[in-house]
Amino acid sequence: MRYISTITLLAISHLLSPAKDITGTLIDETGQPASFVNVILMKDSTFIDGKTTDDTGLFIFENADSLANKVKITMIGYEDMMLPIPENGNYNTISLKPSTVMLGEVVVKGDLPSTRIKGNAFVTRVENSILSTTGSANDVLKNIPMVTGTDGKFSVFGRGDAIIYVNGRLVRSSDEVGQLSSGDIKEIQVINNPGAQYGANVNAVIRIVTKKPVGEGFSVSAYTDNIYNKWFTTKEQLNLKYRTGGLEIFGMGYFRHGKTYDEEYTLTTSYGKSLLEMISDQSVSTTQSDITGKIGFNYQLNENHSLGAYYQHDYNRGHHFGHYLNDIKENEELFESSVSDLKGWFKALPCNSANIYYNGTIGKFTVDVNADYMQTKDNDRSYQYEQNESSDNRNVTTFNTTRNRLFAEKASISYELPKGNILIGEEYTNSRSRNDFRNPESILNSELTDVRESNMGVFAEVSQTFGKFSATAGARYKHVKSDYRLNGRFVDGQSKTYSNLFPSANLT
Structure with a gap:
C-alpha cells in the first residue's frame, strides 16, 4: 500500500511543479563571453534538451522540463562541467575552466576551433x-556546437536527427563517418532549417567539407581505436594515397572486430481490479567482424573543375546469443512465466557500393553532380528454444534473406548574385528491397515481400543577404511511386503513388 501511495504522490508532485526558465551566462578564463558552447539539460544521465550560447555567452531553457536536475556544459579546449540546477533556475555567471592538457599537448587559444554563421548554416x-x-x-562531430550523438548517428538541438553529407554526397552508412579521418576535414556546416534542396522530411543537415589534396607523391596513414566494455572492440584503418599533378589515387582498408554485451531489466506495474506486474529480464551478447575495402580517384582538371569516383566492398559476419525471461504476476502471485534462449548467426555477403561526382565552375555558374549505386545481401538464421508454463515447450527456427538495391543521383546548378545565389536542381532515387522470411515449424508465417520505389524531386531556391540578415526562399516538387508485393501478389493498400509541393522560407 505504501508503494502505491509513493507513486501517486510523485506523480502529483510532478504535475504541480511549475515550469521555470533555466538560464546563465558563460565566460572564458579571460572574462570574455563564451559563444557557441553546448549546454545540455539532463535528468540524471538522460538527455532532455540542448542549447548553444549566443554571442554574449547567454543560454536559456524556457519553461524547462521539471524533471531536469542538472546541466552539462561542453566545449572542446575546456573541462566538461556537470552542474545541479539552482532552485530559482538562474546560474548567473559560469566561468569555464581551460583544459590544460588535451591529447597530450598544451592547448593554446589559437588551436581552438572557431564557429561563425554563414547564411543558414553554423x-x-x-x-x-x-x-x-x-x-x-x-x-x-561530438565537439561541434548544437550537435549531439555518436557512431555516425547525430542530431541537432531542437531539430532531431540529422542527415550527413560529405562534399555534397549523402552518407548512407553510419560506418562511413567513422572511417573519415579528422585530419582530412576542412569544416563542418550545421543547418537547422534545411531549404528546398532537401526533402520535406529532413529535420537537420550536417555537411562535412574535406580539404583539397596538396603535395605530391605517396602517403600512408593509419588509425586505431580500441574500446573496452566488458570485452574489447578494436577498429583498425589503413589509408594509402598517391598524388601527381591534379590526380589523386587512394585506397582504404578497414577492419573491426569486437564483442558487446547488453542487459535490460524492465518492470511494468498496472493498477486496476488487481495488481499486475510484468517483468522482462534479458541479456544479449554479440560478436561481429567487419571488413571494408575502398579504392578510387579524385582528379582536379584545374582550379574550376574536378571529378572523381570510388568503389567500395564490404563484408561482415557475426553471431549473437540471448537469454530472455518474462514473468507476469497478479497480486504478487506468478500468473505466467516464459524463458527463451536464442542463438543467431548473421552474414552480409559482399556488399558493393560506388560513387561518381563532378564539380565545376563556369563564370558565375556552379555545377554539382553526384551519383550513387549500392547493392547488399544479408543472411540471418536463428534458433530459439521457448519454455512456457502455460503451454508446451517449442523450438522456433527462422531463416531470413534480405536483398537491397539502390541507385540515386542529384544534380544542381547555382548562379552567383551580388549578395546571394539562385539554385535549381533535381534528385532521383530508385530502390528495391526484397525480403524472404521462412519458419520451417510454421509457427510464424513465412512470407516473401518485394518493395520497389522511385522518388523524383525538382527544387529551386533563392538566398540573399541584407546587412546582418540572410533570407532563403524556395520550393520542392516531389513525386513518389511505390509497389508492394507479398508472396508475388500486388498489394494495393500498401502501394502508393502521390505528388506534393513543399514551399520553404527562412530568415536568419
Missing part, C-alpha cells in the same frame, strides 16, 4: 585546430 573550422587531431569524423 560553420565550424576544423582545419588547423585541435579538432583535426581528435581521430575520426565521429570524434569531431
Whole structure:
C-alpha cells in the first residue's frame, strides 16, 4: 500500500511543479563571453534538451522540463562541467575552466576551433585546430556546437536527427563517418532549417567539407581505436594515397572486430481490479567482424573543375546469443512465466557500393553532380528454444534473406548574385528491397515481400543577404511511386503513388 501511495504522490508532485526558465551566462578564463558552447539539460544521465550560447555567452531553457536536475556544459579546449540546477533556475555567471592538457599537448587559444554563421548554416573550422587531431569524423562531430550523438548517428538541438553529407554526397552508412579521418576535414556546416534542396522530411543537415589534396607523391596513414566494455572492440584503418599533378589515387582498408554485451531489466506495474506486474529480464551478447575495402580517384582538371569516383566492398559476419525471461504476476502471485534462449548467426555477403561526382565552375555558374549505386545481401538464421508454463515447450527456427538495391543521383546548378545565389536542381532515387522470411515449424508465417520505389524531386531556391540578415526562399516538387508485393501478389493498400509541393522560407 505504501508503494502505491509513493507513486501517486510523485506523480502529483510532478504535475504541480511549475515550469521555470533555466538560464546563465558563460565566460572564458579571460572574462570574455563564451559563444557557441553546448549546454545540455539532463535528468540524471538522460538527455532532455540542448542549447548553444549566443554571442554574449547567454543560454536559456524556457519553461524547462521539471524533471531536469542538472546541466552539462561542453566545449572542446575546456573541462566538461556537470552542474545541479539552482532552485530559482538562474546560474548567473559560469566561468569555464581551460583544459590544460588535451591529447597530450598544451592547448593554446589559437588551436581552438572557431564557429561563425554563414547564411543558414553554423560553420565550424576544423582545419588547423585541435579538432583535426581528435581521430575520426565521429570524434569531431561530438565537439561541434548544437550537435549531439555518436557512431555516425547525430542530431541537432531542437531539430532531431540529422542527415550527413560529405562534399555534397549523402552518407548512407553510419560506418562511413567513422572511417573519415579528422585530419582530412576542412569544416563542418550545421543547418537547422534545411531549404528546398532537401526533402520535406529532413529535420537537420550536417555537411562535412574535406580539404583539397596538396603535395605530391605517396602517403600512408593509419588509425586505431580500441574500446573496452566488458570485452574489447578494436577498429583498425589503413589509408594509402598517391598524388601527381591534379590526380589523386587512394585506397582504404578497414577492419573491426569486437564483442558487446547488453542487459535490460524492465518492470511494468498496472493498477486496476488487481495488481499486475510484468517483468522482462534479458541479456544479449554479440560478436561481429567487419571488413571494408575502398579504392578510387579524385582528379582536379584545374582550379574550376574536378571529378572523381570510388568503389567500395564490404563484408561482415557475426553471431549473437540471448537469454530472455518474462514473468507476469497478479497480486504478487506468478500468473505466467516464459524463458527463451536464442542463438543467431548473421552474414552480409559482399556488399558493393560506388560513387561518381563532378564539380565545376563556369563564370558565375556552379555545377554539382553526384551519383550513387549500392547493392547488399544479408543472411540471418536463428534458433530459439521457448519454455512456457502455460503451454508446451517449442523450438522456433527462422531463416531470413534480405536483398537491397539502390541507385540515386542529384544534380544542381547555382548562379552567383551580388549578395546571394539562385539554385535549381533535381534528385532521383530508385530502390528495391526484397525480403524472404521462412519458419520451417510454421509457427510464424513465412512470407516473401518485394518493395520497389522511385522518388523524383525538382527544387529551386533563392538566398540573399541584407546587412546582418540572410533570407532563403524556395520550393520542392516531389513525386513518389511505390509497389508492394507479398508472396508475388500486388498489394494495393500498401502501394502508393502521390505528388506534393513543399514551399520553404527562412530568415536568419
